[in-house]
Amino acid sequence: MPQEELSDLQRQVLELKRQRNALILAHNYQRYEVQQIADFVGDSLQLARKSAEVSGFDMIVFAGVKFMAEMTAILAEGTPVYIPSREALCPLAGWIGPAKVRAAKERHPGAPVVVYVNTTAATKAECDAICTSSNAVEVVESLGAETVLFGPDKNLAEYVRRQTGVKVIDIEPLGHCYVHQQFKLEHIERMRALHPDAIVIAHPECPPEVQGAADIIGSTGKMVKIVAEPPEKKFIIATEVGLVEQLQHAHPDKVILPAYEGAVCRQMKKTTLEGILRVLRDLPPENLVTVPDEVKDRVREVINAMNALHSAAESAVVAAGK
Numbered sequence: 001m002p003q004e005e006l007s008d009l010q011r012q013v014l015e016l017k018r019q020r021n022a023l024i025l026a027h028n029y030q031r032y033e034v035q036q037i038a039d040f041v042g043d044s045l046q047l048a049r050k051s052a053e054v055s056g057f058d059m060i061v062f063a064g065v066k067f068m069a070e071m072t073a074i075l076a077e078g079t080p081v082y083i084p085s086r087e088a089l090c091p092l093a094g095w096i097g098p099a100k101v102r103a104a105k106e107r108h109p110g111a112p113v114v115v116y117v118n119t120t121a122a123t124k125a126e127c128d129a130i131c132t133s134s135n136a137v138e139v140v141e142s143l144g145a146e147t148v149l150f151g152p153d154k155n156l157a158e159y160v161r162r163q164t165g166v167k168v169i170d171i172e173p174l175g176h177c178y179v180h181q182q183f184k185l186e187h188i189e190r191m192r193a194l195h196p197d198a199i200v201i202a203h204p205e206c207p208p209e210v211q212g213a214a215d216i217i218g219s220t221g222k223m224v225k226i227v228a229e230p231p232e233k234k235f236i237i238a239t240e241v242g243l244v245e246q247l248q249h250a251h252p253d254k255v256i257l258p259a260y261e262g263a264v265c266r267q268m269k270k271t272t273l274e275g276i277l278r279v280l281r282d283l284p285p286e287n288l289v290t291v292p293d294e295v296k297d298r299v300r301e302v303i304n305a306m307n308a309l310h311s312a313a314e315s316a317v318v319a320a321g322k
């Protein structure tokens with residue numbers, strides 16, 4: 001995060017963080033004042049990978065939604081993980097549960113199941129592989145299957161279908177993220193007419209027609225990378241507005257515009273500085289993130305497989321000199 005003036009509340013959080021020997025992880029959609037005091041900010045894949053490397057801290061505060069905090073609790077086992085708001089639940093994760101996955105498997109025996117990380121730990125335990133929006137295509141391709149069951153996001157499923165040619169069957173044909181579903185083709189067309197020199201980047205959770213109108217489709221992690229690269233100076237971003245604010249602060253010399261200003265994730269915004277201060281001060285047991293023992297090992301396996309696939313892909317890129 002760029003060095004900017006911090007508020008008294010932010011300083012209090014940082015002081016308590018130091019006293020508690022705590023690590024604060026934050027998602028790209030968090031409030032900017034929360035991102036500023038975090039040790040690490042990223043997309044869900046980056047946060048999962050970071051969680052697997054954590055050592056030397058007495059606690060972790062996870063500024064994000066619950067399914068992400070669960071992954072951290074599994075990967076950073078031994079380090080207590082606190083979530084500042086227990087109401088920070090991703091509605092997309094509510095579209096499919098273990099029973100729906102089992103029913104899909106019965107309808108399509110033999111087809112591997114890939115679920116998006118935006119699912120509960122119990123749902124992940126039912127699947128063969130998990131993916132994020134950064135690596136969904138690679139994960140599905142790595143299975144080498146003709147047919148794959150996929151969920152819960154229908155727009156990400158469509159993106160994978162188009163990119164891979166694999167028969168991707170929706171576990172829940174209506175599953176979507178209400179934040180990204182709000183983006184309309186008109187938003188992109190209006191912004192392009194106003195800013196014809198801007199590069200349009202859309203998240204793969206956006207509807208297919210919005211993805212089709214974008215110059216680049218990518219996760220928030222990819223957006224951060226692209227915006228940081230020269231020479232382009234102007235971007236229209238179709239994802240949650242928290243990322244747009246982060247990018248504008250990080251690149252004051254560039255113009256970064258939201259494709260639609262109403263794209264706000266209410267659940268991500270439930271995490272506040274006050275909530276972070278409270279968990280650091282009181283260590284409330286009800287904010288401690290726990291995952292049932294019976295699913296932990298299986299979920300750790302699928303998350304580690306996803307992280308390993310990503311590392312292998314990175315090494316291949318380096319080896320190829322890209």
Ligand code: SF4
Binds near residue numbers: 177267
């Ligand atoms: S932006 Fe969408 S997918 Fe992400 S946490 Fe909010 S509701 Fe869930």
